[in-house]
Amino acid sequence: MKKLLLMIVVLAGATVFAEEKKPWTFMVYMEANNDLDIFAPKNIDQMKSVGSNHNINIVTHMHTKENKGNKRKTIFIKEKESILLEEKTDPIKNFDHEKDLVEFCTKTIQKYPAEYYALIFWDHGTGTLDPSTRFYLPASQLFSLSHSEEIGKSALYAPSIRLIQRKLQKMKGVCFDDKTGNFLTEQKMRNALKTITQQALHGKKLNLIGFDACLMSMVEVAAALKDHADIMVGSQEVELGTGWNYARVLAPFVFGTISPKTFGVHIVQAYAKTYASIMDYTQSATDLNAISEIESNISKVAQHILKIIKQHKEIALQKILKVSRSKHFCTHFDEPSFVDLHHLYENILTNINESSHEIEKSNTLVANLKNLLHDGCALIKKAILANKTGPKHTKAQGLSVYFPEHGIHSSYRKNRFAVDNESWLELLHYYHSC
Secondary structure (H helix, E strand, C coil), rough: CCCCCCEEECCCCEEEEECCEEEEEEEEEEEEECCCCCHHHHHHHHHHHHCCCCEEEEEEEEEECCCCCCEEEEEEEEECCEEEEEEEEEEECCCCCCHHHHHHHHHHHCCEEEEEEEEEECCEECCCCCCCCCCCCCCHHHHHEEECCCCCEEEECCCCHHHHHHHCCCCCCCCCCCCCCCEEEEEHHHHHHHHHHHHHCCCEEEEEEEEEECCCCCCHHHHHHHEEEEEEEEECCCCCCCCCCHHHHHHHHHHHCHHHHHHHHHHHHHHHHHCCCCCCCCCEEEEEEHHHHHHHHHHHHHHHHHHHHHHCCHHHHHHHCCCCCCCCCCCCCCCCEEEEEEHHHHHHHHHHCCCCCCCCCHHHHHHHHHHHHHHHHHHHHHHHEEEEEEEEHHHCCCCCCEEECCCCCHHHHEEEEEEEEEEHHHHHHHHHHC
């Protein structure tokens, strides 16, 4: 039996009937107008195995493959069934991800009020960088399919991910629509989230943002989200095409409700249980309220490294930085310019301590740098609420940072982290000029 209607909201000239307030509203923004469309129905079925109940509203907004136009469906997920709330087909040239995301979240928040809100981005993800090119690759070129009882029929076989990333080196962003060529850049995502939190949530943050997408658990992404959400859940590494197991993700709401932090930790644990047999999986939950301290620490570390190298002509420190960042010694991911921040800090500390007479260890700047690196490691540990990895990535601690070996991607200079932390960008420039 449906819940009683408690309020009426007028939205853009239309009357929206708001349901009774529940503990949670779980919103999934599914970009399936691409080579991942074969995995969307299975994830929807997993959501239906739990379904909306008195603890949670589950609402998805899915872009689907159609011969003409750009079809969008908003669906309310119930146990074993789904209710179509809205269906639209727009001309391809008029489609705008930013506007679409705002519209979906605003309508959902208005119609399904809750104490807590989660927004999940479902699709390809390529971290902090935006694309310089975008092109379609047929699924037959991207996927190697196998059968696994645990992961599910037609699961993406892990090694095939390498092929995807090699072919998509220039494709960066999240939520890619192959038909329109549109995607969510960092700027568009921040603009959309700002509108959602200021207008739909009246200045409050989203409680949790999750990325069922590749490579998104980065300090740069966290910095972009920190003003608009409390918790971020995502992977440092690529994800398999099957993505999250939503039956496991939503399981706690069959029995009751949980806090945002507990939910973030649970999603990480559910992912680890799903992919326990995979060597290089990663998943972590980050407290976004702790990110500003990590940003400040990164800036100070960069400033001290630059001062030591420039003022004292410490060639040894340049070498230490290169070795510490090297893919042979530092945890990196399928996008090789993304390295684990904690492991990078650990390596720099270890290599400074192990250098014999090459570096002036009595130098005040060196002593301060070591303290900052120790502090940074502690701040990362504090910010990461949960972190799970496969055997290949045991040194990964939950947050990556962009540190390319050869040149800086043009879009990186424009992202919020680089703009707010000029010392880090200066260090990258110096590193590549040596």
